[in-house]
Amino acid sequence: MAAPPFAERLTRLSLELGRLDQALRGASVTPAVVFRQRLTAIQRYCAVDGWMIDPWYLVAELHGLAPKVVGQDSFERGTTVDAASHAFTLWRWHAHPDEMQTNAITEAEAEAFLNDQSSGWGPILNAGIAFHRWLESGRPRAPFCAALGRYWHSHDILRTPLILTGIEAVTPGAPWEIESWLCCWLDALLAEVRETHDLLRQLERAKRQALERCGAQRRHSRAPQAINILAIQPLVSASMLADRLGMSLKSALQLLSVFQDRGIVVEVTHRAAHRLFGLAGLDPLRDVVTPPNRPVPGRKRGRPRKNDPFTAQSVLAEESAQLQPPTRLDPVQFDYEDLAAAMNQADEAMMRSSRLIARLKGKMAS
Numbered sequence: 001m002a003a004p005p006f007a008e009r010l011t012r013l014s015l016e017l018g019r020l021d022q023a024l025r026g027a028s029v030t031p032a033v034v035f036r037q038r039l040t041a042i043q044r045y046c047a048v049d050g051w052m053i054d055p056w057y058l059v060a061e062l063h064g065l066a067p068k069v070v071g072q073d074s075f076e077r078g079t080t081v082d083a084a085s086h087a088f089t090l091w092r093w094h095a096h097p098d099e100m101q102t103n104a105i106t107e108a109e110a111e112a113f114l115n116d117q118s119s120g121w122g123p124i125l126n127a128g129i130a131f132h133r134w135l136e137s138g139r140p141r142a143p144f145c146a147a148l149g150r151y152w153h154s155h156d157i158l159r160t161p162l163i164l165t166g167i168e169a170v171t172p173g174a175p176w177e178i179e180s181w182l183c184c185w186l187d188a189l190l191a192e193v194r195e196t197h198d199l200l201r202q203l204e205r206a207k208r209q210a211l212e213r214c215g216a217q218r219r220h221s222r223a224p225q226a227i228n229i230l231a232i233q234p235l236v237s238a239s240m241l242a243d244r245l246g247m248s249l250k251s252a253l254q255l256l257s258v259f260q261d262r263g264i265v266v267e268v269t270h271r272a273a274h275r276l277f278g279l280a281g282l283d284p285l286r287d288v289v290t291p292p293n294r295p296v297p298g299r300k301r302g303r304p305r306k307n308d309p310f311t312a313q314s315v316l317a318e319e320s321a322q323l324q325p326p327t328r329l330d331p332v333q334f335d336y337e338d339l340a341a342a343m344n345q346a347d348e349a350m351m352r353s354s355r356l357i358a359r360l361k362g363k364m365a366s
Contacts (some may be wrong), residue, residue, distance in 0.1 A: 042090050104143040222245045
């Protein structure tokens with residue numbers, strides 16, 4: 001008897017899941033992997049839903065920063081805000097569900113979609129069959145995908161709370177026949193697992209490079225411990241670092257300043273106070289965050305007058321910097337034949353209308 005087409009894919013996925021689970025259990029950057037993997041999963045989920053988002057935009061929203069709203073007009077800017085709202089809602093489903101979302105996830109777990117499947121191929125394929133039936137019933141995907149994360153943990157498949165759903169199997173081009181769809185779902189899930197494993201290696205490499213840049217330190221130095229905290233926490237403030245390391249706020253600020261000068265960390269808020277730092281590699285987040293409004297040196301408070309010399313000079317300098325050098329245009333010959341013909345037709349129509357109106361008036365008078 002020939003094996004089903006999904007058997008080989010199921011074997012590869014099981015092995016990769018085991019390797020990933022073992023690697024995450026012994027890794028020191030697991031919290032950072034969870035955070036970054038969730039961002040990637042939310043971006044992938046939004047793409048399936050038809051929303052294109054920047055994951056760093058979501059990071060800025062989660063940390064209370066003001067992201068730049070990009071777009072040429074109000075429609076594009078509104079689309080960006082709507083996409084960010086959709087991404088934040090999906091994040092809540094998986095990270096911090098509210099009462100309504102928690103009830104929906106519990107209902108998805110309680111129904112027979114996850115608990116009473118018996119395909120004979122193990123819990124991974126049972127989850128795929130349950131996912132297919134859930135989608136076939138026409139219900140929303142978010143509760144099931146959130147329940148799927150609990151399912152991996154409850155069946156000891158994956159102890160780390162990652163978002164592994166194989167969501168790309170529900171794209172319009174995917175087949176819907178059960179065996180073909182299961183193959184597509186297992187392939188999508190395998191790609192997510194391998195991508196997470198690559199992310200783990202990337203973050204561990206970033207931590208090692210940060211420790212190497214830190215250089216030789218004194219025996220009682222807190223710098224290696226600070227690197228470990230920065231590798232685990234996405235963004236760290238000076239007060240948080242001081243609290244974690246048991247040092248003064250001034251010493252924590254000095255340590256972060258040294259790290260920033262050496263290129264170990266980047267500051268992402270553009271602020272002079274209440275700053276947030278992350279390991280090198282968070283430059284995209286810094287580009288997304290809106291810098292605070294700072295007063296222009298030499299400018300007084302309030303709206304300046306039109307005859308203010310400082311304002312006039314700054315405006316003239318700005319306008320002169322923006323003006324392009326004039327270029328001579330070649331003479332253009334315009335063809336007015338079509339316009340003249342159209343105007344002649346309009347004149348004839350007006351004359352016919354005038355004659356018709358005159359005849360009607362004569363008949364009414366007689």
